[in-house]
Amino acid sequence: METISAASQLFQFIVTGLTVGAIYAMVAIGFNIIYNVTEIINLAQGEFVMLGGLxxxxxxxxxxxxxxLAFVTAVLLVTLTGMLLDRLAIKPIRQPSVMTLIIATIAASIVIKGTAMLIWGKSPYDLPAFSGRTPIELGGVIIQPQYLWVIGFLVVVTIGLTLFFNRTILGKAMAACADNPDAARLVGINVQYMVLLSFALSAAIGAIAGMTLTPIALMDYDRGAMLAIKGFGAAILGGLGSFSGAVLGGLLIGLIESLGAGFLLSGYKDAYALIVLLLVLFLRPSGIMGNFEVTKFKRF
Amino acid sequence: MVKKSAMALLAGLVIFGFSIQPALATYKVGAIFSVTGGASFLGDPEKKTAQMVVDQINRDGGINGEKIELIVYDDETDPTKCNLHAKKLISQDKVVAVIGPSVSGLSVAIIPVFEKFKTPLVSCAASYKIVYNEKTGKPNKWVFKTPQSDSLAVEAIYTKMQSMGIHKIAILTVTDGYGASGRHELLRLAQAYKMDIVADEKYDPKDADMTAQLTKIKGLAPQAIVNWSVGPTQVTVLRNWRDLGMTPITFFQSHGFGSRKNIELAAGAAEGVFCPLGACNIADLLPEDHPQKQVTMAYQKSYTETYNEPLSSFGGHAWDAIQLVVDALKAVGGDRAKIRDYLENKKGFIGQHGVFNFSPEDHNGLTKEAFQMVVVKDGDWALAK
Structure with missing residues (x-):
């Protein structure tokens, strides 16, 4: 076996970092959709990813x-779970403050995780890669075909959401709720319906992240929380509420982890990402792409 | 007349009731396993195994006519809960001995409870720190453990490497208790076996990909990689190793790899991987005259029949623990101090993971011979030559 050159090592780290980062970015986007409409941080977001995979x-x-077909059914079922989450855990709360709603999502995440454990047990599950497992070699850099699927889905999701929020009435209505729910209600937008839709959308995106991740890293009932933490970090880094920020934040965290593990001590790779996150928050409290003026109006 | 016979009947019932009272007395044995939470892959088969063994013994008439009652608590891989359960078992349930916990960190955390309340604990976790008090340099008085210490697995791996002419290695460990303890032993014993560790990489228990760490190792071109982890990551790391075209670098897994399910999950990437395993993983492969052949075959048969799922070697640790307690109960009855003394001097106990020879200096009772070096061949274990 020939040894690997420093350049191809660097590219290998970047490829890996982007792939893992793309998963974080999708989780972060899910956080943002719900946050924008409801100001809630949905802490069950990681559970959608886990459910999607399983x-x-x-x-x-x-x-x-x-x-x-399996892909479509899984997305639909997880979307349904997201909608149920809204109807069963969020909507019934009588005097909702942002904090009680967030706590409700924690409860929901525990219920979802427990149910998944009862259904699937505790062992990890594997999914065949979408287009085989033969790695592609590109000038010394090894790319698993599944990496391309992960990154590809991030691109599709980002473009799809951009079009949805900028070009459709429904998307614009949702964006209106995000800007000012009271004004949105005055112009006749059904805010509760928009909340339901936001849960459905972010569940679907979470599911996609889970399904593309499973062939790489397997999936078990316990995986959600960690992904939620990383995704949340990405959302904060990019600026809570900003989609381009979420993508940037996710990819950045993935890259920092991978490069940190590769060039520095791998034991501290989570720390590198957190240090960068803290630095960014010191310099720009609203995150890289976040708008400080907007965040001032938010309750959380 | 009617009244009289009714009285007689009542008296008879009372006397009969009292007379069967002693037979109803049972030996209460406690168990704490991580049935849910991060280490559930350990706790689940352990709980099932302990329950199965106890049920079998009770079906066959119990110990000298007395039944065993197994009280199992789930610590959810949480030290606080583990501690509470330990105290509850000792003071409220009044058990004669406790088996478990599944995880090293939790086992170490509850040692003081057992030392204080003078109750025997037979842990099902691996770390040597469970049976080694660093202050006194001797084992903790009331604490035993059945799994082979990490150091034995490391010794088995290094011995194999020496015979293969390997001396330049990379180590890859997970950042949890299991990985940290393995890493410690790998580094500690490297010099004695003349191993040159060129890379010391780590990853998280929930990481999705270890390509970065492996790419770095690839650049350093060691002769072998030792990976120390349990759970999904030990499968992911193998896939990455294969995909990066690193198969010419021999891959050693820790004894935590001991489940056929892992070979299956690796989807072909486990081919040629070495790992040290206890006898119960490979009961079918053992030669007929192997001392553990009989017990391992019997366990495998009853476990797969009872639960209709493949055997996990972790369950074997619980088998060893509960059978040791049962053995002590048979010999000395339900006195905590007598059970402890009996266990400490037990020799030649044939278990799932080795032949145990306990002594006041050694509360684990195993040597590196408790491991068989196996290699994955055609999707199954084969004894390495």
């Missing part, structure tokens, strides 16, 4: 549906 495994491996 339901896809169930549909594809256990039930035997073809990949695409």
């Amino acid at each position: 339901i896809m495994v169930f549909m594809h491996v256990t039930v035997g549906l073809p990949m695409i």
Whole structure:
């Protein structure tokens, strides 16, 4: 085996970092969608990722549906879970303060995790890679085909959401709720419906993240919390509420982790990401792409 | 007349009731396992195994006619809960001995409770710190453990490496108690076995990808990699190793790799990987005259029949722990101090993970021979030559 050159090592770190970062970015986007409409940090976001992965495994491996069909059913089921979360845990709260709602999402995440444990048990599950496991070699850099799927889905999700929020009435209505819920209500937007929609959307994106991640890292019932923390970090780094910020934040955290592990001590790779996060927050409290003027109007 | 016979019946019932009272008395044995939480892959098979063994013994008439009652608590891999359960078992449930916990960190955390309340604990976790008090340089008086210490696994791996002519290695460990303890032993014993550790990399228990660490190792071109982790990461790391085209670098896993499920999950990437395993992982492969052949085959059969799932070697640690307690109960009855003394001097106990020879200096009772070096071949274990 020939040794690896420093340049290809660097590119390898970047490729890995971008892939892991893309997952964080998708989780961060999920946080942002709900945050924008409701000002809630949905701490069950990681659970959507876990559910997406495990339901896809169930549909594809256990039930035997073809990949695409399994993908669609899994997205739909997780979306449904997201909508149920809103209807069962968020909407019924009588005098909602942001804090009680956030606590409700914590409760929901525990329920979802526990249910997943009862259904799937505690062992990790594998999913066949979407287009085989033969790695692609590019000038000494090894790329798993699944990496491309992960990054590809991030691109699709980002473009899709940009179009949705800028070009459709529904998307603009949601954005209006995000800007000012009272004014949105005055112009006839059904805010509760928009909240439901935001949960559905972010559940679907979480599910996609989970399904693309599973062939790389397996999936077990316990994975959600860690992904939620990383995704939340990405959302904060990029600026809570900003989609481009979420993508940037996610990719940055992934890159820092990977480069940190590669060039510095790998034991501290989470610390490197956190140090950068803290530095950014010192210099720009609203995050890289966040707007400080806007955050002043938010309750949380 | 009717009244008289009713009285007689009542008296008879009372006397009969009293007379069967002693037979109803049971030996209460406590168990704390991480049935849920991060270490559930350990606690789940351990709980199932202990319950199965106790049920079998009770079905066969118990110990000298007395039944065993196993009281199992789930510590959820949480030290606080583990501590509470330990105290509850000792003071409220009044058990004669406790088996578990599943995790090293938790086992170490509750040692003081057992030392204070003078109750025997047979831990199912690996770290040598459980049975070694750094202040006194001797084992903790009331604490025993059944799994092989990490140091034995490291010795088994290094011995194998020496025979293969490997001396330049990279180590890769997970940043939890298991990985940290393994890393400590790998570094500590390296010199004695003349191993040159060129890379010392780490990753998180929930990490999705270890390509970065492996790429760095690839640049340093060691002869072998030792990975020390449990859970999904030990599978992911193998896939990354294979995908990066690093198979010419021999891969050693720790004894935590001991489940066929891992080979399956690695989807072909486990081929050629070495790992030291206790006999119960590879019961079928053992030669007929192996001392543990009989017990391991019997355990495998009853476990797979009872739970309809493949055996996990971690369950074997609970088998050893509960059988040791049962053995002590048979010999000396339900006195905590007598059980402790009996365990400390027990020799030649044939368990799932080795032949145990306890002594006042050694509360684990195993040597590196408790490990068989196996290699993954055609998707299954094979004894390494």
